[in-house]
Structures are given as structure tokens and as C-alpha cells.
Amino acid sequence: MTRRKRLTFWGADENDDSLARSVIEGRKTVTADTVDSYYKPYGEYGDGGYAAGDIIEVYDFKKNLRCIVKATKVYNIKFGDIPEEVWRGEAFSSAQEFREVHIKCLPEYDLHDDFEFVTLHFELVEVVNNP
Numbered sequence: 001m002t003r004r005k006r007l008t009f010w011g012a013d014e015n016d017d018s019l020a021r022s023v024i025e026g027r028k029t030v031t032a033d034t035v036d037s038y039y040k041p042y043g044e045y046g047d048g049g050y051a052a053g054d055i056i057e058v059y060d061f062k063k064n065l066r067c068i069v070k071a072t073k074v075y076n077i078k079f080g081d082i083p084e085e086v087w088r089g090e091a092f093s094s095a096q097e098f099r100e101v102h103i104k105c106l107p108e109y110d111l112h113d114d115f116e117f118v119t120l121h122f123e124l125v126e127v128v129n130n131p
Contacts, residue, residue, distance in 0.1 A: 007047070024130050038118035065128050069122040071120055072123055076116050078113060079099065
């Protein structure tokens with residue numbers, strides 16, 4: 001028996017479940033990661049390497065299953081050219097806000113215009129836990 005893939009949305013701290021809530025509310029429909037991180041698992045609640053068609057369990061920082069999504073598209077983008085469907089799907093007000101937040105969250109990277117991210121687009125399938 002195989003299990004569904006898993007994805008964890010991290011917040012600013014262990015009590016910040018804003019990203020999981022944004023998925024449940026339908027505001028967040030995209031997530032982006034660096035190419036070198038996207039394809040690597042990151043523990044028991046993060047499989048990495050998600051592909052279109054995958055059914056994915058979404059967890060919050062406290063390892064609570066919050067919802068289930070279906071991956072619809074996966075493609076690479078350049079940091080200097082963030083498509084509107086990506087920054088809006090990430091629940092940002094602009095490409096500039098997308099860049100500012102990712103620079104802040106990923107200080108270990110030199111995020112220049114040609115730096116590539118992988119974007120995972122998804123749709124909500126089921127809400128499991130919305131406290």
C-alpha cells in the first residue's frame with residue numbers, strides 16, 4: 001500500500017498556519033521552491049518532487065493534516081520574470097512582493113534575475129482540518 005505525497009507549509013513560527021489557511025481559503029494555489037530543493041524530500045512531511053496529477057496531503061508546521069490538493073502544473077520560472085499567475089497564486093499583490101518575500105526567506109541564496117524556481121500549481125480537493 002502506498003501513501004499520498006506530503007507537503008508542509010512553514011510559517012514564521014510553529015504557531016503560524018497562515019499558508020495552510022490560505023490554501024483552504026482558496027487564496028494560495030501555487031508554491032515555489034529553488035530547483036535544488038524542489039526535488040529533495042525534507043523529512044516525514046515533505047516528499048518533494050511533486051508532479052502534475054499528484055494528490056498531495058498538506059500539513060502545517062505542527063504536522064497537522066489540513067487539506068488535500070491536486071497538483072495541476074509544474075514548471076520553472078526565473079526570479080527576474082515572475083508570471084502573474086505565480087505571484088497571484090502565491091497570494092502576493094505583485095511580482096515585486098514575491099521577490100521581496102523570497103529574498104527575506106531565502107537569505108542563503110543569491111536571488112538574481114536568472115535564478116530559477118520550480119512552481120507547483122494546485123487545486124484544493126478536500127479540507128480535512130480547519131480549526
